[in-house]
Amino acid sequence: MNKSRPVIAYFSMEIGLEPRMPTYSGGLGILAGDTVKAAADLKVPLVGVTLLHRKGYFYQRLDAQGWQTEEPVAWVPADFLMELPARAVVQVEGRAVQIRAWVAEITGSGGFLVLVYFLDTDLPENSDWDRSLTGTLYGGDAHYRLCQEVVLGIGGVRMLRALGYKRVARYHMNEGHAAFLGIELLDEAARRAGRETFTREDVDEVKLQCVFTTHTPVPAGHDKFEMSLVDRVLDRREVRDMQDLFCAEGMLNMTHLALNLSHYVNGVAKSHGVVARQMFANYTIDAITNGVHGGTWAAESLAALYDRTIPGWRLDNYSLRYALSIPREQIWEAHDEAKRQLLRMVNRETNAGMDTDTFTLGFARRVTAYKRPGLLFSDLERLARIGSGRLQIIFAGKAHPNDQEGKETIHQIFQFAEQLRGRVTVAFLAHYDMDIARMMVSGVDLWLNTPEPPMEASGTSGMKAALNGVPSLSVLDGWWIEGWIEGITGWAIGSLPGVRKSREPDDAASLYAQLEQTILPLYYDDRDRYVDVMRHCIALNGSFFNTHRMLQQYVLKAYFE
Numbered sequence: 001m002n003k004s005r006p007v008i009a010y011f012s013m014e015i016g017l018e019p020r021m022p023t024y025s026g027g028l029g030i031l032a033g034d035t036v037k038a039a040a041d042l043k044v045p046l047v048g049v050t051l052l053h054r055k056g057y058f059y060q061r062l063d064a065q066g067w068q069t070e071e072p073v074a075w076v077p078a079d080f081l082m083e084l085p086a087r088a089v090v091q092v093e094g095r096a097v098q099i100r101a102w103v104a105e106i107t108g109s110g111g112f113l114v115l116v117y118f119l120d121t122d123l124p125e126n127s128d129w130d131r132s133l134t135g136t137l138y139g140g141d142a143h144y145r146l147c148q149e150v151v152l153g154i155g156g157v158r159m160l161r162a163l164g165y166k167r168v169a170r171y172h173m174n175e176g177h178a179a180f181l182g183i184e185l186l187d188e189a190a191r192r193a194g195r196e197t198f199t200r201e202d203v204d205e206v207k208l209q210c211v212f213t214t215h216t217p218v219p220a221g222h223d224k225f226e227m228s229l230v231d232r233v234l235d236r237r238e239v240r241d242m243q244d245l246f247c248a249e250g251m252l253n254m255t256h257l258a259l260n261l262s263h264y265v266n267g268v269a270k271s272h273g274v275v276a277r278q279m280f281a282n283y284t285i286d287a288i289t290n291g292v293h294g295g296t297w298a299a300e301s302l303a304a305l306y307d308r309t310i311p312g313w314r315l316d317n318y319s320l321r322y323a324l325s326i327p328r329e330q331i332w333e334a335h336d337e338a339k340r341q342l343l344r345m346v347n348r349e350t351n352a353g354m355d356t357d358t359f360t361l362g363f364a365r366r367v368t369a370y371k372r373p374g375l376l377f378s379d380l381e382r383l384a385r386i387g388s389g390r391l392q393i394i395f396a397g398k399a400h401p402n403d404q405e406g407k408e409t410i411h412q413i414f415q416f417a418e419q420l421r422g423r424v425t426v427a428f429l430a431h432y433d434m435d436i437a438r439m440m441v442s443g444v445d446l447w448l449n450t451p452e453p454p455m456e457a458s459g460t461s462g463m464k465a466a467l468n469g470v471p472s473l474s475v476l477d478g479w480w481i482e483g484w485i486e487g488i489t490g491w492a493i494g495s496l497p498g499v500r501k502s503r504e505p506d507d508a509a510s511l512y513a514q515l516e517q518t519i520l521p522l523y524y525d526d527r528d529r530y531v532d533v534m535r536h537c538i539a540l541n542g543s544f545f546n547t548h549r550m551l552q553q554y555v556l557k558a559y560f561e
């Protein structure tokens with residue numbers, strides 16, 4: 001890449017580029033990876049900045065009762081990344097912490113190259129503690145996280161300078177974790193003005209450079225730090241002098257900082273924009289709905305079908321619109337092949353004995369309370385009546401190591417599976433990752449999504465399913481409000497927000513009714529119409545909920561406006 005041309009610097013605590021690189025935990029990281037890949041396809045001059053996460057987001061083991069244990073992921077960065085000689089230094093608790101960078105080269109479908117830099121403090125010059133800072137994603141306590149964010153934000157900007165990036169048109173903060181990049185930019189602005197410390201005068205200049213995407217209404221997604229901790233780690237008087245810029249309710253608040261330092265802020269779906277505007281009433285907040293990267297998430301059999309029928313779709317995901325003219329049999333055949341592959345893997349891993357003729361429902365995501373993974377099992381007898389001999393279910397997901405409730409949920413799902421044995425087969429796949437995700441979203445017949453509204457800002461796994469012609473049965477939250485046409489692209493659980501009173505028993509009843517009265521009969525008794533729904537998923541939703549469309553909106557609204 002020509003480093004004298006202006007670039008977009010895209011900062012994210014996690015970036016998921018490929019399954020064997022455990023540098024992501026879930027949707028946020030996958031989105032970042034899919035964004036970078038779209039930039040490579042569309043020839044958008046963008047560079048990614050993230051942390052190396054040498055121990056990865058954990059390796060999940062499940063025992064026979066479904067109890068999760070975690071291990072560091074053993075991976076070798078040099079297998080995927082090239083080490084660079086450049087060094088940057090940041091101050092942490094008064095110590096100079098040395099940072100090196102590794103680079104991943106992402107080649108777009110047209111040959112354009114986008115680089116992603118992984119920051120790494122595991123250098124012999126650093127203390128053991130400092131060496132561990134780029135080790136574990138979302139591990140450790142607030143102190144550890146704060147130090148990591150100093151490395152990501154301040155270290156990231158300094159590394160870009162060390163690498164020779166002179167002109168950065170925009171700094172895009174993918175979530176608030178990277179907001180300390182603003183401190184470095186304020187320092188740079190102050191130095192340009194001949195001052196030693198930054199002041200309010202520098203804020204407007206920095207704002208022009210920054211873009212912020214907020215990703216979740218869930219409080220744990222917004223980092224806050226005690227001021228005593230901030231004083232100790234950062235030791236910057238300006239933070240206390242300019243509390244209105246940095247703090248909310250007496251704590252340093254990364255979301256608040258990112259909001260205050262950005263000229264463009266967005267949520268990740270239309271409905272999330274509304275929620276974010278309520279949460280942060282004093283700011284102008286737009287919405288750009290997330291997407292997924294077509295080439296990454298289409299299963300082999302579906303990708304081969306698109307290559308045959310819609311040549312050029314990899315460079316232009318919009319053209320999936322033309323899936324409308326793919327004959328039904330071809331869509332069904334490609335799906336059947338993806339389903340075979342999935343079930344072969346499921347049977348090998350879990351000995352579930354699933355078969356291809358049975359309607360198969362999939363649910364996989366981070367196991368966390370608001371996603372309500374247990375909703376499907378609210379009434380086991382009803383589920384057994386509806387599904388006996390006609391339904392099989394595949395689950396996957398990791399609970400965060402500190403989330404005891406999440407771990408108990410996985411254990412419970414194992415118990416439900418036991419209780420349903422002989423009537424409805426339920427398999428739980430361990431170690432949900434990008435590989436398993438791609439097989440599941442393409443190989444099941446229906447993708448289930450049951451978050452508690454309005455907590456799911458967007459959700460992307462249902463978009464991956466749509467890209468593969470797999471319809472969603474989903475609560476009307478996040479992206480589904482935009483992608484849902486009842487009976488055409490999938491089915492709703494419950495009613496629209498505003499209309500709905502969030503009541504769990506109603507949602508469960510609605511889920512069961514949809515399966516029993518509409519979806520299973522359609523699948524078994526009117527296969528042509530089921531495949532029509534599949535085709536609409538590709539043509540209407542696959543063509544739109546992709547990162548090609550998404551990145552073009554960022555270019556128009558946030559990057560080069």
Ligand SMILES: *Cc1c(COP(=O)(O)O)cnc(C)c1O
Nearest residue numbers: 026027365433434437459460461
């Ligand atoms: C896509 C994906 C996610 C995010 O899915 P959501 O539906 O947004 O929760 C999480 N983990 C993996 C491995 C994925 O592939």
